[in-house]
Amino acid sequence: MAMIEIKSISKWFGQFQALKECTTQVDKGEVVVVCGPSGSGKSTLIKCVNALEPIQQGEIIVDGIRVNDPKTDLPKLRSLVGMVFQHFELFPHMTVLDNVSLGQVKVLGRKPDEAAENSKKLLHRVGLSHHAHKHPGQLSGGQQQRVAIARALAMNPICMLFDEPTSALDPEMINEVLDVMVELAQEGMTMMVVTHEMGFAKKVAHRVIFMDAGAIVEDDKKEEFFGSPRSERAQQFLSKILHH
Amino acid sequence: MNYHWNWGIFFEQIKGGDETYLDWLITGFGWTVSVSLSAWVIALLLGFLVGTIRTAPSPWLVRLGTAYVELFRNVPLLVQMFLWFFVVPELLPRDLALWVKQDMPAKEFITATVCLGLFTSARIAEQVRAGIGSLPRGQSMAGLAMGFTLAQTYRYVILPMAFRIVIPPLTSEFMNIFKNSSVAFAIGVLELTFQARQMQEDSEQGIETYLAVTVLYFACAFIANRVMAFIEKRTQVPGYITSAK
Numbered sequence A: 001m002a003m004i005e006i007k008s009i010s011k012w013f014g015q016f017q018a019l020k021e022c023t024t025q026v027d028k029g030e031v032v033v034v035c036g037p038s039g040s041g042k043s044t045l046i047k048c049v050n051a052l053e054p055i056q057q058g059e060i061i062v063d064g065i066r067v068n069d070p071k072t073d074l075p076k077l078r079s080l081v082g083m084v085f086q087h088f089e090l091f092p093h094m095t096v097l098d099n100v101s102l103g104q105v106k107v108l109g110r111k112p113d114e115a116a117e118n119s120k121k122l123l124h125r126v127g128l129s130h131h132a133h134k135h136p137g138q139l140s141g142g143q144q145q146r147v148a149i150a151r152a153l154a155m156n157p158i159c160m161l162f163d164e165p166t167s168a169l170d171p172e173m174i175n176e177v178l179d180v181m182v183e184l185a186q187e188g189m190t191m192m193v194v195t196h197e198m199g200f201a202k203k204v205a206h207r208v209i210f211m212d213a214g215a216i217v218e219d220d221k222k223e224e225f226f227g228s229p230r231s232e233r234a235q236q237f238l239s240k241i242l243h244h
Numbered sequence B: 001m002n003y004h005w006n007w008g009i010f011f012e013q014i015k016g017g018d019e020t021y022l023d024w025l026i027t028g029f030g031w032t033v034s035v036s037l038s039a040w041v042i043a044l045l046l047g048f049l050v051g052t053i054r055t056a057p058s059p060w061l062v063r064l065g066t067a068y069v070e071l072f073r074n075v076p077l078l079v080q081m082f083l084w085f086f087v088v089p090e091l092l093p094r095d096l097a098l099w100v101k102q103d104m105p106a107k108e109f110i111t112a113t114v115c116l117g118l119f120t121s122a123r124i125a126e127q128v129r130a131g132i133g134s135l136p137r138g139q140s141m142a143g144l145a146m147g148f149t150l151a152q153t154y155r156y157v158i159l160p161m162a163f164r165i166v167i168p169p170l171t172s173e174f175m176n177i178f179k180n181s182s183v184a185f186a187i188g189v190l191e192l193t194f195q196a197r198q199m200q201e202d203s204e205q206g207i208e209t210y211l212a213v214t215v216l217y218f219a220c221a222f223i224a225n226r227v228m229a230f231i232e233k234r235t236q237v238p239g240y241i242t243s244a245k
């Protein structure tokens, strides 16, 4: 069953076409990794899924909701789709606990103490119970990103989008974040993950999408992608990131 | 210099009355503080509103905000004072104009407060716009991605940080508003500068008068500065400076 359907979408920034008739689909429980060179449109593609970026052509459907229908309640839709950013984007003026609780209270209407209980459970799950009272600026990058994942999970999302969640991290912190993501994947979360961590892709991805210049060039089962990517660009790209 | 010093002048009675000169200065100081604080409330509310509007996704709102700021920034404060006092009432419908000119209570005070408040709000709006602009674009995306409406994103994510960022320029504005309030004397508000001129003419002790006034203005600006420093300290975000990119 399709959770995210992306049907022939195109997007322009002014004259510049950032996405060219992209079509793909993420099924419920599926983990799809999106890779490709910088500027190829990966971030733009996943930001279209929760309408952070509008599209000019095509259609996106998330869990049966037509994202680009002007009648769609976008805040409602976005609350169903968790998102994790490259630069964490925690709210610096709030404690870690409040970061995780805020959306539950203000969007889902949970009671503050109920939300705080839930937040504590999630912080425990990402291994940060002892940091609940701190502010984001007092945590390492890896810890901040784990808080960001907990914050997204707190909304009980039906699927999760990740935009290069480990590429702003020092190498020694990458694994603590990937471990949390692997666990999520194994629990059956539907995930669309922009990343160049091919180890993660090999471990938990079902499919790999390769983008170049705004177009989806490859969209294969993991085994096929790593076995024999068809396009020359994808092969070049893979040999570059696998050998450094 | 054969100036005749008389520091006792403040306790002498004014010519033909039973108040002392000190009473005059205290009244003046009271009006100065009233005009300044009332104008400050207007300036903060409108400044944050207009500054926020100038970062909105709608180009029309942005243009409206920009026009507002340019209007109040590009005309001298003293001229604005006269415009509000002499010109604006003429532009009102006839009955209202008549009421404003003849019956409006505390007309000078209200005019000066509104004028100073709007003038300062334009400057604050500019600072707020710049403060919001200096936040990473990902912050508002994170708010929206969580399911906040645009208004909630501003309320819970953008404005709390923008406020902290603009505290240093806001401190100058808060100090300025006390100093700028002296312009209100031009339309007859009985504030400190007005009373000082009157005392100087009446008592002919200009040096004592203006030294006292200097100390009072200095005290206002100084207290304003300390109040803002206190707020800055209270709202400081642990770890933020060191983690700022």
Ligand SMILES: Nc1ncnc2c1ncn2[C@@H]1O[C@H](COP(=O)(O)OP(=O)(O)O)[C@@H](O)[C@H]1O
Residues within 6 Å of the ligand: A013, A016, A018, A036, A037, A038, A039, A040, A041, A042, A043, A044, A045
């Ligand atoms: N807000 C924007 N305005 C104009 N151009 C943009 C904007 N966002 C992205 N782009 C352009 O769109 C292209 C794709 O960007 P992006 O999706 O961020 O690439 P990736 O995430 O694959 O590195 C790039 O050429 C980038 O310069």
Ligand SMILES: [Mg+2]
Residues within 6 Å of the ligand: A042, A043, A044, A163, A164
């Ligand atoms: Mg990107």
